[in-house]
Amino acid sequence: MGLYDIIFYLFALVTVSSAVVVVSAKNIIYSAFSLLFTLFGVAGMYVLLGSDFIAIVQLMVYVGGILILLIFGVMLTNKVTNVEIKSGSIQLLPALIGVVVLAVLLIMLMTNTNWHIQPGVIPQTTTKELGKLLLTDYVLVFELLGILLLIALVGAASIARREE
Amino acid sequence: MLQVGLQHFLIVSSILFALGIYGIVTRKNAIMVLMGIELMLNSANINFVAFARYGNFGLHGQIYALFVIILAAAEAAIALAIVLNLYKTFAKINVDEVNNLKE
Numbered sequence: 640m641g642l643y644d645i646i647f648y649l650f651a652l653v654t655v656s657s658a659v660v661v662v663s664a665k666n667i668i669y670s671a672f673s674l675l676f677t678l679f680g681v682a683g684m685y686v687l688l689g690s691d692f693i694a695i696v697q698l699m700v701y702v703g704g705i706l707i708l709l710i711f712g713v714m715l716t717n718k719v720t721n722v723e724i725k726s727g728s729i730q731l732l733p734a735l736i737g738v739v740v741l742a743v744l745l746i747m748l749m750t751n752t753n754w755h756i757q758p759g760v761i762p763q764t765t766t767k768e769l770g771k772l773l774l775t776d777y778v779l780v781f782e783l784l785g786i787l788l789l790i791a792l793v794g795a796a797s798i799a800r801r802e803e
Numbered sequence: 804m805l806q807v808g809l810q811h812f813l814i815v816s817s818i819l820f821a822l823g824i825y826g827i828v829t830r831k832n833a834i835m836v837l838m839g840i841e842l843m844l845n846s847a848n849i850n851f852v853a854f855a856r857y858g859n860f861g862l863h864g865q866i867y868a869l870f871v872i873i874l875a876a877a878e879a880a881i882a883l884a885i886v887l888n889l890y891k892t893f894a895k896i897n898v899d900e901v902n903n904l905k906e
Contacts, residue, residue: 640805647807651815658819661838662826674838677819681845684812688856690865693848693872700872705841705879712834712883716890727831729899734828742821749813756809759859768862769869777866784873791877799884 647687654680667713671706678702689761692769812853819846831897833886837879844875 657676664670678701685694762768773781819842826839848868855864890896892906 644805644807647811651811654815655818655822658822658842661842662822662830662835667832667835670835670838674841677842678845681819681849684815684849685852685868687807688812688852690852690856690868693852693865693868696869696872697848700876701841701845704876708879708883709834709837709841712837712886715887716834716896727897728829729831731829734825738821738825738828741824742818745817745821746814749817750810754809754857756857757859758857759861761856762862765862765865769865772862772866773869780870784870788873788877791880795880795884798881799887801888 643687646683650680650683650687653677654684667717668710671710671713674709675702675706678706690765692764692766809853809857812849816846816849816853819843819849831899833889833896833898833901834883836898837882837886840882841875841879844871847871 654677657673657680660673661670661677664673678697682694682697682702685691685697823839823842823846826842827836830836830839848871851864851868851871854860855862855868858864886896889901893901893903895901
């Protein structure tokens with residue numbers, strides 16, 4: 640059990656335990672802040688899997704963008720002076736049973752399948768190769784995603800600021 | 804079994820996926836439902852990157868993980884705009900109370 644394994648178990652522990660807090664905390668602000676730790680843990684897993692660029696993008700887009708956006712949403716839709724920002728839960732028991740069954744099935748599937756493992760060479764840095772792929776093989780998808788982001792930006796602004 | 808391999812990453816992503824579904828199904832607040840969706844997208848991304856690393860697919864898996872992150876950003880922006888609009892119209896964002904499309 641080398642250093643790699645210890646770091647993996649550390650990140651897995653952080654990810655899973657903070658994800659449990661995300662879905663079970665009564666206070667929405669607590670959920671949002673433990674989502675921060677979940678996203679950090681997932682970024683650590685990307686680093687362990689040898690994809691440095693994806694990890695940085697995860698930190699910049701998820702932690703720097705989406706999470707801040709979610710916290711803005713929480714602040715704008717609750718009375719901020721009210722310290723206790725509660726969120727109720729419904730159908731806890733049936734959902735718990737269903738989700739545990741699903742998780743056990745998924746884990747059994749993942750462990751019992753005989754995956755064809757063939758590790759390739761890990762490149763030192765992936766940024767250059769990713770950039771080449773984006774502008775050659777995936778250039779159409781790249782352009783479409785740019786247009787999609789533009790449409791999402793305009794659409795979000797127009798939906799959120801609709802005048803009466 | 805303690806040696807970390809592909810299956811360990813897959814197990815973590817399965818747990819994240821199940822927790823995301825649990826959040827979506829049980830929470831009332833619309834923003835909490837969004838957080839559940841983010842958890843599920845992250846678990847899918849772990850799978851993409853893990854298979855790219857252990858299946859010798861080069862960097863194609865990582866490219867798709869990048870696309871998923873971009874789509875998640877667009878989805879979060881649109882969904883929060885809808886939630887804000889909902890709050891302006893009904894003054895509540897619990898998904899079990901909002902059951903009309905207009906006032």
